[in-house]
Amino acid sequence: MSLRNLLHPSQPDYLGYVYAAVVAAGGVTGYAKAGSVPSLAMGLLFGGVLGLGAYMVSQDRGNVLLSTIASGVLTGVMGSRFLKTGAFMPAGMVASLSFLMLLRYGQTYVR
Numbered sequence: 001m002s003l004r005n006l007l008h009p010s011q012p013d014y015l016g017y018v019y020a021a022v023v024a025a026g027g028v029t030g031y032a033k034a035g036s037v038p039s040l041a042m043g044l045l046f047g048g049v050l051g052l053g054a055y056m057v058s059q060d061r062g063n064v065l066l067s068t069i070a071s072g073v074l075t076g077v078m079g080s081r082f083l084k085t086g087a088f089m090p091a092g093m094v095a096s097l098s099f100l101m102l103l104r105y106g107q108t109y110v111r
Contacts, residue, residue: 016054016067019101023047023074026090046070057105064105071105074098 027043030036053067078095085091 011058013054013057015101015104016057017051019071019097020047020050020054022097023050023094026094030090046074062108064108068102068105068109071098071102075102 024043024047027040027047030039030043049070050067053064053070056063057067075095075098078091078098081091082088082095
């Protein structure tokens with residue numbers, strides 16, 4: 001499946017919704033395992049913003065600004081945390097997913 005098919009105008013932004021759910025679930029998991037309130041708050045905040053972004057992209061395939069910014073911020077923050085700790089879970093995984101989504105949304109600007 002090509003990137004063009006993933007952003008087809010007649011279907012919801014499924015990958016965007018899954019990405020939002022993964023980020024939110026990561027925050028809940030961080031709270032459940034370590035009692036980290038900041039992980040819970042940021043996971044739910046960014047999950048919500050990414051969910052809104054996925055909805056916006058579902059309505060208009062060119063409306064990727066919110067999703068692009070949120071993915072870029074998560075790439076930077078979690079990438080930095082991964083470089084400091086060297087632990088792939090969760091920082092490296094979120095940074096990797098965020099970078100891939102940043103590329104996916106960013107390709108809209110290149111076309």
